[in-house]
Amino acid sequence: MTSPPAITWEIRDGIAIVTLDRPGQSVNVIGRAVKAEFVQCFETLEQDARVRAIAFFSGKPDNFIAGADIEEFVQLGSQSEAERLSADGQDMLDRVARLAKPVAVGIHGACLGGGFEFALACHYRVATDHPKTQIGLPEVQLGILPAAGGCQRLPRLVGVRAALDMILAGKSERAKKAQRLGIVDELVHPALLQTVTIAAARRMGDGWRPRRRRAGGLLLDGNPVGRALVFRMARKQVLRKTGGHYPAPLAALDAVRHGLARGMREGLRREAELFGRLAVTDVSRKLVQIFFATTALKKDAGVDGAPEPLPIRRLGVVGAGFMGAGIGGTAVAQAEVDVRMKDADLQRVAAGLTTARRVLDDRLTRRRITRHQHQRLVALLSGSDSYSGFGRADLVVEAVFEDLSLKQKVLREIEAAAPPHAIVASNTSTIPITRIAEAAQRPERVIGMHFFSPVPRMPLLEVIPGAHTGPEVISTAVAFGRRLGKTVIVVRDAPGFWVNRLLGPYMNEAMHLLLQGARIEDLDRALVEWGFPVGPITLLDEVGLDVAEKASGVLQAALGERLAPPPALAGLVRDGRLGRKSGRGFYRYAKGRKQGVDAGVYALLDRHPNGGPRPGEIVQRLVLAMLNEAARAVGEGVVRSPRDGDIGAIFGFGFPPFRGGPLRHADDLGAARLVADLERLAERLGPRYAPADVLRDLARHNTRFYPS
Numbered sequence: 137m138t139s140p141p142a143i144t145w146e147i148r149d150g151i152a153i154v155t156l157d158r159p160g161q162s163v164n165v166i167g168r169a170v171k172a173e174f175v176q177c178f179e180t181l182e183q184d185a186r187v188r189a190i191a192f193f194s195g196k197p198d199n200f201i202a203g204a205d206i207e208e209f210v211q212l213g214s215q216s217e218a219e220r221l222s223a224d225g226q227d228m229l230d231r232v233a234r235l236a237k238p239v240a241v242g243i244h245g246a247c248l249g250g251g252f253e254f255a256l257a258c259h260y261r262v263a264t265d266h267p268k269t270q271i272g273l274p275e276v277q278l279g280i281l282p283a284a285g286g287c288q289r290l291p292r293l294v295g296v297r298a299a300l301d302m303i304l305a306g307k308s309e310r311a312k313k314a315q316r317l318g319i320v321d322e323l324v325h326p327a328l329l330q331t332v333t334i335a336a337a338r339r340m341g342d343g344w345r346p347r348r349r350r351a352g353g354l355l356l357d358g359n360p361v362g363r364a365l366v367f368r369m370a371r372k373q374v375l376r377k378t379g380g381h382y383p384a385p386l387a388a389l390d391a392v393r394h395g396l397a398r399g400m401r402e403g404l405r406r407e408a409e410l411f412g413r414l415a416v417t418d419v420s421r422k423l424v425q426i427f428f429a430t431t432a433l434k435k436d437a438g439v440d441g442a443p444e445p446l447p448i449r450r451l452g453v454v455g456a457g458f459m460g461a462g463i464g465g466t467a468v469a470q471a472e473v474d475v476r477m478k479d480a481d482l483q484r485v486a487a488g489l490t491t492a493r494r495v496l497d498d499r500l501t502r503r504r505i506t507r508h509q510h511q512r513l514v515a516l517l518s519g520s521d522s523y524s525g526f527g528r529a530d531l532v533v534e535a536v537f538e539d540l541s542l543k544q545k546v547l548r549e550i551e552a553a554a555p556p557h558a559i560v561a562s563n564t565s566t567i568p569i570t571r572i573a574e575a576a577q578r579p580e581r582v583i584g585m586h587f588f589s590p591v592p593r594m595p596l597l598e599v600i601p602g603a604h605t606g607p608e609v610i611s612t613a614v615a616f617g618r619r620l621g622k623t624v625i626v627v628r629d630a631p632g633f634w635v636n637r638l639l640g641p642y643m644n645e646a647m648h649l650l651l652q653g654a655r656i657e658d659l660d661r662a663l664v665e666w667g668f669p670v671g672p673i674t675l676l677d678e679v680g681l682d683v684a685e686k687a688s689g690v691l692q693a694a695l696g697e698r699l700a701p702p703p704a705l706a707g708l709v710r711d712g713r714l715g716r717k718s719g720r721g722f723y724r725y726a727k728g729r730k731q732g733v734d735a736g737v738y739a740l741l742d743r744h745p746n747g748g749p750r751p752g753e754i755v756q757r758l759v760l761a762m763l764n765e766a767a768r769a770v771g772e773g774v775v776r777s778p779r780d781g782d783i784g785a786i787f788g789f790g791f792p793p794f795r796g797g798p799l800r801h802a803d804d805l806g807a808a809r810l811v812a813d814l815e816r817l818a819e820r821l822g823p824r825y826a827p828a829d830v831l832r833d834l835a836r837h838n839t840r841f842y843p844s
């Protein structure tokens with residue numbers, strides 16, 4: 137049985153109106169079958185004497201074309217197979233570009249990767265001025281490059297600099313920006329998309345040709361010297377950002393440069409060749425795995441049986457401090473819910489509201505929302521020093537000081553003020569949810585929602601059910617976290633949950649290394665070179681030394697001496713070195729900016745930095761401390777799957793994505809090797825390195841965290 141076609145068309149008044157609508161799928165992606173239909177459709181229309189021009193649309197409500205079919209991409213067995221795939225795509229789009237009849241596309245919704253490359257091959261682009269319309273080339277995020285002509289057509293259309301901005305970052309742009317850049321010819325309200333696109337096709341069919349400013353005429357881009365400068369700067373920036381760990385952006389630079397120097401045909405050939413090479417790299421494989429993992433997580437209700445999440449219309453926030461205000465602001469900005477904040481006095485409430493509002497101001501500045509939307513959203517924020525207004529809250533997030541009896545008292549107050557159906561979530565970072573819930577009338581409605589700071593920017597949320605939390609409370613917290621734009625993992629109510637559990641031994645070990653004479657900068661540099669966004673000492677400064685000390689204390693009390701922080705940490709805290717927030721920690725800070733290392737730290741630690749262990753050992757000790765703890769936590773069921781654990785580490789503290797996460801990395805190293813390395817470290821440095829039972833088991837049975 138053949139499946140119904142994805143591409144259909146009708147001819148109206150000399151204009152072929154083509155619709156792509158993959159049957160049974162929520163989005164359009166381009167795979168082999170669709171490609172064959174494309175080719176056939178365009179051939180037929182080219183020969184049909186009745187057709188003068190073509191107008192192309194998606195049949196999906198909020199999606200144009202999301203890109204090439206990644207499922208097909210992962211099945212590629214070899215470099216040459218990948219190269220062929222790219223060349224085929226290029227041929228197909230080349231035919232569109234050279235078609236004897238002009239093609240206008242009407243874009244609404246995501247127009248990404250191969251979908252955008254198709255639009256680039258067309259002759260006129262109309263897009264809706266709607267937030268769902270996002271245009272971009274995200275390929276480098278999967279460790280590959282746009283390889284259906286994107287590295288050639290985009291720079292020819294908008295100039296090298298703008299093209300590189302889009303290709304190298306892999307970020308998508310709103311239609312309005314795309315219009316400013318010259319990608320989109322016309323911007324319309326969604327209701328007018330069909331009419332305007334068809335009219336453009338008709339005009340072109342009558343001989344009219346759109347006039348475009350010449351990209352080559354743009355300053356700098358136009359002459360070879362200026363262009364060389366643009367490439368040099370871009371290369372430098374890429375190397376700074378990727379630390380040389382990600383080959384795709386450099387390959388994309390190469391493809392663009394080659395095409396501009398040698399012409400379209402040569403450029404396409406190079407693009408396909410580089411695609412072939414990148415497609416089979418380990419980096420690309422890891423990035424694609426992460427993509428699949430996050431996509432799967434988005435569909436995961438976070439609990440077996442998956443009860444429908446409850447609707448959240450009103451949010452209460454108690455504690456309008458740093459975290460509470462961030463949560464309130466993010467909730468308004470992302471989920472457009474009504475937010476009521478409460479703090480101990482009106483002054484703090486006002487400060488919290490100002491901070492929350494900043495999240496909206498920031499979106500306005502970055503033109504993510506209009507002035508009108510900003511006004512409407514600001515009106516959703518309100519606050520009080522009492523629980524007035526909490527009577528209609530569906531969810532209340534508590535973010536008061538980290539103190540069990542205070543949190544229990546606040547929980548009782550919330551239960552008294554909020555309706556019985558309301559869920560109470562604690563943003564605690566160290567206190568067991570089950571302990572907090574002991575004070576509850578309705579413990580089944582209490583849960584942990586552990587946000588990370590700064591809330592508007594950090595992508596991860598840990599949702600922590602307590603011993604009595606009901607399943608629909610879990611699915612509601614997960615669904616609401618997602619509405620806030622977070623990647624959500626559900627973790628067990630165990631000390632440190634997942635993220636802080638992994639960071640505990642890692643940061644402790646950084647202190648041990650310092651005390652052994654390592655230099656602060658050397659520690660940070662070694663881990664940044666390994667792929668972390670910041671090193672462990674900078675991370676300590678960011679987290680706050682007092683916060684880290686407290687968290688380590690909790691881990692130590694619950695899990696034993698192997699998690700004990702070196703006592704020196706407490707000394708630094710006593711000295712008032714709390715990290716960035718107090719203007720000094722291991723580094724000095726002035727006006728919020730990091731200055732140099734504060735040499736006074738060494739005096740306080742009574743150590744002369746003498747270089748300490750070599751970078752290789754630094755990395756091994758820090759990474760293995762983390763991997764070992766991750767293995768233990770997996771053994772205790774802290775995360776629901778290795779997938780959640782890896783995503784949590786990547787999104788929670790920037791574990792290098794190209795290494796796939798701590799558990800993938802452990803698999804890559806192999807359990808046997810890990811156990812042997814840990815045993816050697818344990819012999820030298822003490823029992824804190826004793827290999828986790830889980831690793832010993834994996835080594836014994838020659839198995840892995842991931843089945844394959």
Ligand code: NAI
Nearest residue numbers: 455456457458459460479480535536537538563564565589
């Ligand atoms: P903060 O000190 O900035 O804010 C706490 C707020 O709670 C203050 O404004 C305080 O006035 C208010 N508060 C205290 N008692 C109150 C009461 N009875 N009623 C109403 N408001 C009251 O602290 P921060 O950093 O926002 O932390 C809050 C919670 O978030 C803590 O549980 C902390 O462990 C957790 N957390 C903090 C992270 C961070 O990086 N700062 C990260 C993740 C969680």
